[in-house]
Amino acid sequence: MTRDNRLFKAQVNRLLTLIEDQGEAALGSEAGLAASLEASRTTVRAVLSHLHDQGVIAWDGRDKRLLRAPEPGDFFDTDQTRSTQDLIRDRFLEWVLQGDVAPGTVLNETRLARQFDLPLAGLREFLIRFEPFGLIEKQPNRHWLLKGFTPDFAAEMFEVRRLFETRALTRLIAEPDPALTQRLTGLRADHLAVTAGGRRAALEFPALDARFHALLCDGARNRFVSDFSRTISIIVHYHYLWTKKDEADRNRHAAAEHLAIIDAILAGDAQAAQDALARHLDTAWHTLSTSVDWQARGQV
Amino acid sequence: MTRDNRLFKAQVNRLLTLIEDQGEAALGSEAGLAASLEASRTTVRAVLSHLHDQGVIAWDGRDKRLLRAPEPGDFFDTDQTRSTQDLIRDRFLEWVLQGDVAPGTVLNETRLARQFDLPLAGLREFLIRFEPFGLIEKQPNRHWLLKGFTPDFAAEMFEVRRLFETRALTRLIAEPDPALTQRLTGLRADHLAVTAGGRRAALEFPALDARFHALLCDGARNRFVSDFSRTISIIVHYHYLWTKKDEADRNRHAAAEHLAIIDAILAGDAQAAQDALARHLDTAWHTLSTSVDWQARGQV
DNA sequence: GTTCGGTTCTTTTTATATAAAGAACCATAA
DNA sequence: TTATGGTTCTTTATATAAAAAGAACCGAAC
Numbered sequence: 001m002t003r004d005n006r007l008f009k010a011q012v013n014r015l016l017t018l019i020e021d022q023g024e025a026a027l028g029s030e031a032g033l034a035a036s037l038e039a040s041r042t043t044v045r046a047v048l049s050h051l052h053d054q055g056v057i058a059w060d061g062r063d064k065r066l067l068r069a070p071e072p073g074d075f076f077d078t079d080q081t082r083s084t085q086d087l088i089r090d091r092f093l094e095w096v097l098q099g100d101v102a103p104g105t106v107l108n109e110t111r112l113a114r115q116f117d118l119p120l121a122g123l124r125e126f127l128i129r130f131e132p133f134g135l136i137e138k139q140p141n142r143h144w145l146l147k148g149f150t151p152d153f154a155a156e157m158f159e160v161r162r163l164f165e166t167r168a169l170t171r172l173i174a175e176p177d178p179a180l181t182q183r184l185t186g187l188r189a190d191h192l193a194v195t196a197g198g199r200r201a202a203l204e205f206p207a208l209d210a211r212f213h214a215l216l217c218d219g220a221r222n223r224f225v226s227d228f229s230r231t232i233s234i235i236v237h238y239h240y241l242w243t244k245k246d247e248a249d250r251n252r253h254a255a256a257e258h259l260a261i262i263d264a265i266l267a268g269d270a271q272a273a274q275d276a277l278a279r280h281l282d283t284a285w286h287t288l289s290t291s292v293d294w295q296a297r298g299q300v
Numbered sequence: 301m302t303r304d305n306r307l308f309k310a311q312v313n314r315l316l317t318l319i320e321d322q323g324e325a326a327l328g329s330e331a332g333l334a335a336s337l338e339a340s341r342t343t344v345r346a347v348l349s350h351l352h353d354q355g356v357i358a359w360d361g362r363d364k365r366l367l368r369a370p371e372p373g374d375f376f377d378t379d380q381t382r383s384t385q386d387l388i389r390d391r392f393l394e395w396v397l398q399g400d401v402a403p404g405t406v407l408n409e410t411r412l413a414r415q416f417d418l419p420l421a422g423l424r425e426f427l428i429r430f431e432p433f434g435l436i437e438k439q440p441n442r443h444w445l446l447k448g449f450t451p452d453f454a455a456e457m458f459e460v461r462r463l464f465e466t467r468a469l470t471r472l473i474a475e476p477d478p479a480l481t482q483r484l485t486g487l488r489a490d491h492l493a494v495t496a497g498g499r500r501a502a503l504e505f506p507a508l509d510a511r512f513h514a515l516l517c518d519g520a521r522n523r524f525v526s527d528f529s530r531t532i533s534i535i536v537h538y539h540y541l542w543t544k545k546d547e548a549d550r551n552r553h554a555a556a557e558h559l560a561i562i563d564a565i566l567a568g569d570a571q572a573a574q575d576a577l578a579r580h581l582d583t584a585w586h587t588l589s590t591s592v593d594w595q596a597r598g599q600v
Numbered sequence: 601g602t603t604c605g606g607t608t609c610t611t612t613t614t615a616t617a618t619a620a621a622g623a624a625c626c627a628t629a630a
Numbered sequence: 631t632t633a634t635g636g637t638t639c640t641t642t643a644t645a646t647a648a649a650a651a652g653a654a655c656c657g658a659a660c
Contacts, residue, residue: 302617302618302619302620303618303619303620303621304619304620305619305620305621306620307620307621308620308621339621339622340621340622340623341622341623342620342621342622342623343620343621343622346620346621361629362629362630408610408611408612409611409612410610410611410612440612441611441612441613442611442612443611443612
């Protein structure tokens with residue numbers, strides 16, 4: 001096979017879920033299904049044909065009927081339905097950020113593709129897209145080089161974060177946006193749940209952290225700021241893999257700092273919000289830099 | 301042929317130039333040539349072999365002799381020696397930023413590659429690398445979309461520029477770097493030449509402008525800031541293609557503003573430098589935004 | 601006359617093959 | 631013993647082919 005049908009498999013799963021939820025009502029027109037599944041009619045028809053062959057539905061032109069309820073065996077495995085780019089990003093970042101790979105390592109495209117068992121072309125695409133993040137560098141006609149998550153890199157990344165988030169906060173308060181305020185209210189509730197909850201709740205913090213900073217950056221209403229926030233959230237997300245020490249405590253503390261910022265924003269108090277943000281960024285930087293120092297020592 | 305030998309051709313030209321400059325002295329050991337030409341020995345040997353076949357040199361093992369002076373016909377055409385990425389960038393940006401292409405246009409990879417007469421794989425690489433600049437967007441499984449240089453895009457880009465350059469200037473003055481100061485002194489002299497010179501000198505300003513802002517951003521000593529400056533300089537550079545109106549006057553004025561900033565930096569006067577920078581960015585934004593408005597009107 | 605589905609055509613994604621460029625090995629000359 | 635060059639092997643860059651996914655056309659059903 002020259003191209004894998006991940007989208008097809010993903011849509012099979014989505015349609016089966018729709019059927020589980022709504023029964024036969026899920027089987028509308030082909031165009032309608034294409035719209036709700038967010039794929040082309042061609043793919044939808046392939047899905048319908050597949051489910052027909054599997055005996056889940058009867059399909060003859062406009063006539064679509066449900067023959068039996070979907071069974072677990074009808075679904076494709078999650079690994080087969082995620083996009084290649086997603087899979088590559090996950091496997092690559094996990095591989096790099098776990099810290100087994102020393103800075104200066106030469107990356108061989110073919111070998112990496114084999115190692116991750118993912119298409120070479122997709123891997124190249126990922127590497128190219130990932131290069132501006134600064135972790136890797138392409139040597140034309142030669143190879144890719146892993147530059148590593150050095151203390152300098154972390155410091156520079158964080159400096160930009162501080163610049164962007166400070167600016168975003170200013171605008172968020174000066175020119176409030178109803179949609180953002182609503183998102184912020186929802187986020188506030190989720191934060192309260194984490195600070196009030198026990199150890200388990202505190203461990204859900206990383207996702208919340210990413211959402212908080214993304215929202216803050218969106219406040220700048222600037223695509224470059226939002227894009228950067230996505231970059232940094234990837235790095236920070238994988239960074240959480242390293243430092244499990246005092247994790248629950250640290251997360252509860254950070255959640256409290258987030259809440260202080262959120263409350264100040266909702267109250268429209270610019271000064272208090274900026275102060276709270278500055279405090280939070282100091283804490284976050286401290287957490288990150290101590291971990292990076294440890295990381296750098298481990299690698300040298 | 302499955303891969304073009306641009307590097308080989310480029311090195312043929314480089315070696316011929318070396319021979320023109322230094323005569324037979326240019327023909328050192330293979331390893332030495334590889335070092336000075338910045339390519340592998342394999343490529344150097346291919347070059348030597350080629351020049352041997354062309355009768356320019358005699359080559360037998362360690363024995364290398366110059367037979368005749370290089371002639372214009374020995375050189376390869378410049379278009380054949382530039383890297384594909386360079387060529388693609390130039391042709392694509394020229395095509396897009398000339399303004400013939402309306403925002404919302406669907407970009408077809410194959411057609412573009414044919415249109416530019418450049419490899420498809422290289423074009424894809426360029427598009428992927430160029431996407432974060434915000435001008436184009438990939439619709440997975442579908443196509444690329446040209447989003448266009450809209451007023452919003454320009455405004456957001458400029459906001460980040462202001463943020464970064466202000467920050468860079470602060471650091472440049474607070475923690476002076478001898479290397480940067482030296483570059484700044486050289487730049488000052490070049491600016492003086494432009495402001496003193498006539499129309500012709502003023503037209504050399506774009507390159508100077510790029511150098512000035514790149515130096516300023518380097519002052520932040522932050523790879524993200526420096527990278528962004530490269531992005532913006534590409535956009536601004538091609539932007540100069542549009543607005544020829546009052547060009548010489550405008551350039552002289554901008555050069556004078558640069559000089560005010562440079563002098564304030566060299567004097568270590570942070571406040572004056574920031575004020576001058578703010579003024580210059582206002583001017584630059586005014587120039588850019590009026591041109592973008594014109595551009596947007598022309599496209600709607 | 602609008603919606604729907606059968607069909608065909610186009611475009612992206614991926615695998616494979618091949619030439620260019622790089623890297624390393626090793627014998628030989630200085 | 632070291633620098634140099636002949637040789638071989640590896641890896642990247644590109645072309646080509648084929649399958650998946652998208653887009654469009656058009657007649658039939660409502």
